[in-house]
Amino acid sequence: MNSRDARRLDAAGQPIPGLQIDCIEVVELVTDYLEDAIDQATRDEIEAHLALCGPCQIYLDQMRTTIDVLGHVPVETLTDQAKADLVAAFRDFRAPDTTSG
Amino acid sequence: MPAEDATTESNVLSTVTEHVVPRSRTPQMEVDRSEDAVLVARLQAGDESAFAHIVDAWSPMMLRVARTFVSTDASAQEIVQETWLGVVRGLDRFEGRSSVRTWVFRILTNLGKTRGVREARTVPLSSLSPSDTDGPTVDPSRFRGADDEWSNGWTPVGSPRAWSPSPEDAALAGEIRSQVATALQDLPERQRTVVSLRDVHGMSADEVCVALDISPANQRVLLHRGRARLRETLEDYYRGLTPVMSS
Numbered sequence A: 001m002n003s004r005d006a007r008r009l010d011a012a013g014q015p016i017p018g019l020q021i022d023c024i025e026v027v028e029l030v031t032d033y034l035e036d037a038i039d040q041a042t043r044d045e046i047e048a049h050l051a052l053c054g055p056c057q058i059y060l061d062q063m064r065t066t067i068d069v070l071g072h073v074p075v076e077t078l079t080d081q082a083k084a085d086l087v088a089a090f091r092d093f094r095a096p097d098t099t100s101g
Numbered sequence B: 001m002p003a004e005d006a007t008t009e010s011n012v013l014s015t016v017t018e019h020v021v022p023r024s025r026t027p028q029m030e031v032d033r034s035e036d037a038v039l040v041a042r043l044q045a046g047d048e049s050a051f052a053h054i055v056d057a058w059s060p061m062m063l064r065v066a067r068t069f070v071s072t073d074a075s076a077q078e079i080v081q082e083t084w085l086g087v088v089r090g091l092d093r094f095e096g097r098s099s100v101r102t103w104v105f106r107i108l109t110n111l112g113k114t115r116g117v118r119e120a121r122t123v124p125l126s127s128l129s130p131s132d133t134d135g136p137t138v139d140p141s142r143f144r145g146a147d148d149e150w151s152n153g154w155t156p157v158g159s160p161r162a163w164s165p166s167p168e169d170a171a172l173a174g175e176i177r178s179q180v181a182t183a184l185q186d187l188p189e190r191q192r193t194v195v196s197l198r199d200v201h202g203m204s205a206d207e208v209c210v211a212l213d214i215s216p217a218n219q220r221v222l223l224h225r226g227r228a229r230l231r232e233t234l235e236d237y238y239r240g241l242t243p244v245m246s247s
Helices: A023-034 A040-052 A054-070 A080-094 B003-009 B034-042 B046-066 B073-093 B098-118 B168-188 B189-201 B205-212 B216-241
Strands: none
Touching: A023 A040, A023 B216, A040 A054, A054 B168, A054 B189, A054 B216, A080 B046, A080 B073, B034 B046, B034 B073, B034 B098, B046 B073, B046 B098, B046 B189, B046 B216, B073 B098, B073 B168, B098 B205, B168 B189, B168 B216, B189 B205, B205 B216
16 A cells, blocks of 8 residues: 555544545545535535535535626516517407496 | 426526527526416417517527538528518417427427538537547646645645636736637637537536437547637636736
8 A cells, every 4th residue: 555545544444435536536526516406425525525625615615606696687678669579469369258238 | 298398398498588689608497387278378378579679688698509501601591580480470379388489499400410411511419529629627736746745636836816806807808808818719619619509508417418419428539529629728818917927
């Protein structure tokens, strides 16, 4: 076992949660994590890692912030005239038939 | 009930019931079927405000989906208008086996496909291009090398720094939105489409997979790469704000 693997284990030789995954892997799993598209063991490991690793926590926060900013980007929609025409079409088509009977 | 019905009916967000434009990233909620039934009943009874509400709430994301089938904004507008007219005409036959929103999007994608074939636009979204899968999303030089005891961890220089002031800060918010909007336009088309539908328009992952005919795994790859690129854009922006320190 090399030193890199050794630092992943505690004094009793047991894996230390959060050190079984590297930062370079965490950044590629962020979306799967946010989408809940990972198994529970991986989720637990990522959360243990985040608790130990400030920079990865910042990275995750910044992805969330980016998503939040995207939610405020202006969007295109139909013109007011087009919407009014659609509502008029709805009214004409749905109008109760009061002309007959 | 057939399995596919259960799947399609699980796609609805709470947009109508909450009377908000669906741009908050509400986690994909269980369909409140009774709320959807109320919407159907109001529409079938001729409730104009209910119709106007869903036209307002859903048209922006419908335009974005329509734009994947055709090459001009004008054609996309026509598809969305045709879709709503189809909704008006089809309401009486709608039996509520899917949610209203799922039904509307099905009409939209059918019209879009027909129109797209007519306009001979051939940009398949279903497969990933090299730019969508190549390499890591974070510069590998920001991580420690193989010889380091903490290999593959952030280097001191490479570590992300907290953003301050926050992007919601009134002095920055406008500029930050504009930076992100520009960077979004610069993303490769597939990433741009998925990030727009998910994060700008608030569609669910399931809805995006159906609308674009892509697998859940590909949807996540495109979302991940697009978001990572936009995070980097903001990081660059903040780096420019910070007074230059010794580097």
